[in-house]
Amino acid sequence: MKRRFRCPVEAKKEYVVEVLSGYRTEMVARKYGMSPKTLSGWVRQYEDEVGDLMVKKQKEAQKIEQDAAKFQELQQKYDEAMKLLGEKELENHILKDLVKKKYPDYK
Numbered sequence: 206m207k208r209r210f211r212c213p214v215e216a217k218k219e220y221v222v223e224v225l226s227g228y229r230t231e232m233v234a235r236k237y238g239m240s241p242k243t244l245s246g247w248v249r250q251y252e253d254e255v256g257d258l259m260v261k262k263q264k265e266a267q268k269i270e271q272d273a274a275k276f277q278e279l280q281q282k283y284d285e286a287m288k289l290l291g292e293k294e295l296e297n298h299i300l301k302d303l304v305k306k307k308y309p310d311y312k
Contacts (some may be wrong), residue, residue, distance in 0.1 A: 220244060221251045222258045 223233045224244065234241040 217247045218251050218255050218258055221248050222255050222262060224248050225252060225255065225259060226262065 220233055220237060221244075224230050225248070230244050230248065231241045234244040
């Protein structure tokens with residue numbers, strides 16, 4: 206006797222969204238430990254109801270891409286600032302060494 210795969214309706218809809226967004230039914234089914242036939246039935250049953258979930262997932266994906274772009278920009282600015290800071294520290298050490306050579310008694 207086979208065990209029935211039971212889960213909440215919202216979870217079923219999430220699985221259907223994954224399939225409708227382009228993933229293979231077999232892959233999604235095995236990922237969550239169910240039969241591909243079960244998932245195919247859910248796709249037929251819920252495909253009309255998951256439109257708003259798909260839009261929500263697309264918005265989340267766009268937000269993640271925007272955040273990644275902002276992070277890259279901030280990382281570049283940080284790297285540039287650290288480079289400038291390193292140059293200024295090097296310049297300060299050079300100037301201190303020159304002052305020590307010219308005025309050995311100066312602290």
